[in-house]
Amino acid sequence: MTAQEIESGRFVRQANRFTDTITADGSSGHPAEAGRYRLFVSYACPWAHRSLIVRRLLGLEDAIGVGVVDPIRDERGWRFPEPDPVTGAGFLSELYLSTDPDYQGRYTVPCVWDTAAGRMVTNDFPAITTTMETQFTAWHRPGAPDLYPEPLRPEIDELNELVYTTVNNGVYRAGFATAQEPYEKAFDALFATFDRLEERLSDRRYLLGDAITEADVRLYPTLARFDAVYHSHFKCNLRRLVDYPNLWAYARDLYSVPAFGETTDFDQIKRHYYVTQRNVNPSGVVPKGPLIDWTAPHGRERLAGRGAPDGR
Ligand SMILES: N[C@@H](CCC(=O)N[C@@H](CS)C(=O)NCC(=O)O)C(=O)O
Structure with a gap:
């Protein structure tokens, strides 16, 4: 916990810093495309867990790749058990800092990396699932449920x-x-x-x-x-x-x-x-x-x- 996260004994969650969006029509500069985005998760993390569930329910496993960090984290933040095969990163922090060298927040999962742009798009966990549900419909498996009707x-x-x-x-x-x-x-x-x-x-x-x-x-x-x-x-x-x-x-x-x-x-x-x-x-x-x-x-x-x- 960083000091600013505890105020008068009360836990205050940090705001999400990377909040770009992926859109089906590409208007945000990050168009929904199969094979372009990489989702970073920890199996331990409840916010990341949601995104794994939705990816699987919708059949997006081939469209959106996943990188999994080691469940044990030290002061350097999340570490990959082996360097991430797509980005080469050893620690998640490398991807946050290469996107924004001045970033001072925590290096959180889940987050989504744009392999074409070579930058972090979002660590805004509520948006990650709804984006898969509403912007990646072209890659949903046949018969996929509508999770957000x-x-x-x-x-x-x-x-x-x-x-x-x-x-x-x-x-x-x-x-x-x-x-x-x-x-x-x-x-x-x-x-x-x-x-x-x-x-x-x-x-x-x-x-x-x-x-x-x-x-x-x-x-x-x-x-x-x-x-x-x-x-x-x-x-x-x-x-x-x-x-x-x-x-x-x-x-x-x-x-x-x-x-x-x-x-x-x-x-x-x-x-x-x-x-x-x-x-x-x-x-x-x-x-x-x-x-x-x-x-x-x-x-x-x-x-x-x-x-x-x-x-x-
Ligand atoms: N992005 C949100 C929620 C995601 C989140 O808290 N993830 C945790 C794991 S459950 C994390 O990655 N923490 C890294 C850290 O605190 O260094 C946040 O910043 O609070």
Whole structure:
């Protein structure tokens, strides 16, 4: 954590610095093209996890390449296990600094590199998934789901805002707080939202009803990390995910879809948080548990959903 990220014991997330856009019509100077962009991710990072899920659900694996960093990060920032074969970078910082030598922020994943322009386009994580959904439609696989359907956007956006503030970023606000009051505020807001989601998921298979949308993609990475990391490491311990019948079954339902399950790497997730975040866990010791069966039957087919999008 840099000093400016903690204000009066309250965790404040830095603004995204690279916010250029990729557009289907090329008007932004970064036209959507197959083979042109490289997405950099960590399997540990919940914001990056979203982008891996969407890329896989939409069948964009051939159109958008991926570079994966090592889950353990030191003060030099994210490191590639081997130099990145496309850019040659050993550290992600090299790509940020070659784009903007004056850049002073953190070198974050996910981010998207334009191989034709030789520069970083964006590290604006909310835009990365919606760009794949709306600007790369020419490369979506046949039968790809519409994760961001026009008529549902207002409801998706509203839910995303609540989920971002109280859940996705809420766990960080609890875990990185260095004073009692901001911690408790984040904690209370997080579990209040869990109660609302538990109720919402009682009679619908996914957050918006019968089909998986961007809202599910954004909630899932936090649920996947919850019992293994956030419950203990970030002190989010009112309840565990497994204590919520609907939310837990919903999480397993999503996990059973390969785009979600096969992009979920519990080992990298645990090692990243417990080893890298020494401000929270000074010893770096990684807990062995918990023992959780993510493959137990979820039983949510009864909610008349259209089901998982053909096994992707
Ligand atoms: N871009 C956002 C969200 C992405 C983000 O926080 N990614 C984390 C990993 S989960 C990261 O790359 N952190 C690098 C660092 O703090 O040095 C941000 O700047 O806060």
